Amino acid sequence: MADEQLIQLLRQLVAIPSVNPALADDPAIGSEAPLARFLADYLAGKGFSIERHEIVPGRPNVVARRGPAAPKRTLLVEAHLDTQGIHGMTVPPFGGELRDGRIYGRGACDMKGPMAAALHALTPDILDALAAAGVQLIFVGAVGEEKGNVGARQLVELGLGADEALILEPTELAIVHAHKGTLWYEVELKGQAAHGSNPQHGLSAVRAMVEVIGDIEREAERAREQRDHPLLGPPTVNIGVIRGGSSINIVPDRCVIEVDRRTVPGEDHRDILDRIRVGLMRLQSLKKIAGYEVKKLHDGTPFATPADTRLVQRLVGACRSQGVPAKTEGAGWFSDAGPFSQTCREVAVFGPGSIRQAHTADEYIEVASLQKGSELLHQFFRDLADEVKGIA
Template sequence: MQVKETVLQNKEEYISFLSRLVQTDTQVIGHGVLGGNEQAGQAIIKEKLEQLGFQIDEFLVDDEKIKKYPGANLGHSNEGRPNVVGTLKGTGGGRSLILNGHVDTMPFGDRSKWADDPFSGAVKGNVLYGLGSTDMKGSLAAMMMAAQVIHTLGIRLKGDLIIQSVVDEEGGGNGTLACVERGYTADAAIVGEPTQLHIQPAHMGFLFHEITVEGKSLHSSQLWEGVNAIDKAIKIYQSLKELEHRWLMTERHPLLPGPTINLGEIKGGIAGSVVPGSCTLKTCLHYQPNPRESYAATRERIHGDVLAAIDSVVKGDEWLQAHPPQVTVYQEGFPFETPLTHPFIQEIRQVLGGILQQDVVIEGMPAGCDARLLAGFANIPTIILGCGDPRQCHCIDESVPIDQFLTLIEVYASFIISWCGIDS
């Protein structure tokens, strides 16, 4: 199969497709809550998919439909922000594949800090610059160009190839959630977040907790008659840090770090002279998948550990027994993991290793991404594999290495052929 040659022959066209995508503003506004500018980017994707013979499904995120999923981010402004999903129907008898990429980017921030226009899409040597070039228009363009390679070679696939260009990933993943709700599924899925061509078959889950502790407010000269809510909150925080320490002993994963709890926000009190009557802690907790239980069961267990750690403080404190802290989860996402023994992992590892001519790096992603939605809610064996360095995400002067982008096109195209099969 002439995949490598085709990529080399047409690389200028592939690079200019990526440039055009980067030059198009697709920023989310207010983390997707206030909207997003994805439409112009989706028009480019749609036009290209149509040219390549894909059937197009264009649809908006609908809160009513996605609200049944834990972690759905409701109340975002979805108007004018369509998902674009293209399906290239196979001739039958092959395995199907989803390639998933988000078209939205974070805002570029302070324009004056950029050396060049954030929408330049400029090429300098081996580097293409611009907002979203790594996160993740590079991989999204590579998915499209891989489909173009298949088209150029006149290959007819046996299995279905589905490309999902989704909105609002930066707002929490509603675009992919809407694809899952619409019934899209496949025998395997690749999410193209930047991994520097490493295979990531797992990522951490996350839970945001808000813990509000009540006290009794009084002038500080009478403090023995008041109850200091910040004092109580600190005890709870210490108990959570002890829990984090215990987890380091009990929760282990070959690809991922131990669970962590970050106290990210603390609000309490009004003045130095007043015993604070209330204190609120906001934490973010990252936790690992556990292959011995479902994602939902792991989430329940970890959340249960947090409640128990808080409860252990309450039990030893008369005031807190009478005034129990309020604990809510205000945002969350499951972890995910595809076992290394799965045939999908073995096959992508072989294809990638053959192209790189070196050992493939397999690692976990310490953050989370849309992979959890495809794996957790649609039960699709999923990995993350893309071009660009994750440290470039949401960065001033974001850029992507062009050789990695071109290699990724070759990897995606070769894997599509291998996985979906060819009708000869």
């Protein structure tokens, strides 16, 4: 039997537009602030103390705490507030329509479904049990996940961390305890134009870029040999874009590439770029180019929490006791788990709904999945309280 309160909560969340401002044509729907307000009020009503961190004006992150000030354990539960845009949607984006055992609307699956499941799981008796056991619960609503994880980054920079972090995302109830990092960058080479009949009078940026690409591939090849991650596989590189030259008979004075480097835990994104810069400096000192620029386009940290940690094992236990096969896995996509892995010792991504249904024209979540997810999280919180209660 589906829980009416849970369904109503999700429909309420879907009805509050919170499109990422960068993805909204209409500013009236492109703000996380109304959902942040709802979340803050909801949690305040459950006895949480609320902080708002509005680092970008109009885009408040919500940090809500409940439990002892000197806790035995801290658990951070994070839900991002923003959704994808609504362009081309075939269902009313904010209707929260309930039909054929599904709830439809933008965010129903990513991320309001998992958020509703977690909020609903935090019943008064669970909240009191956690506090009495000595657990401080930190519920975070973060802005801007869909575009650069800005909210999570801001909070990590402020030092917000915990012993354990549960990042809510629609994983189909799989326990994702590792994902690759993403380093996207652009390299621009400046050459010197000359007539194509006298190439010796110019510096070809395209020709020099061939050497740069060689350096980039060798760097990734070395990384592949050194680090084959048991869960994520080896690091990769793809040069997705190249632009250069203007005419067949002119020595090109400019060439640009865009590089997509996927990293595994242990790789430092700054080191990777530094190694590329060494090659560029060499090209310049050899007077093969007139100048260069390296620009970071996206920087997402990889993370991996071992499968035998308390957090992952407690999720496994909760799945089993609720009759759900416990799947532990690594993921190819990126989430707020990346930034929070810098300040939280154990991190896992988990939630009801399927990532295949996120960002779609008829986004929905199955009520059965929503319900199961909430029961599972309820069990997880209960097990945490029992575990910490036993600690002196």
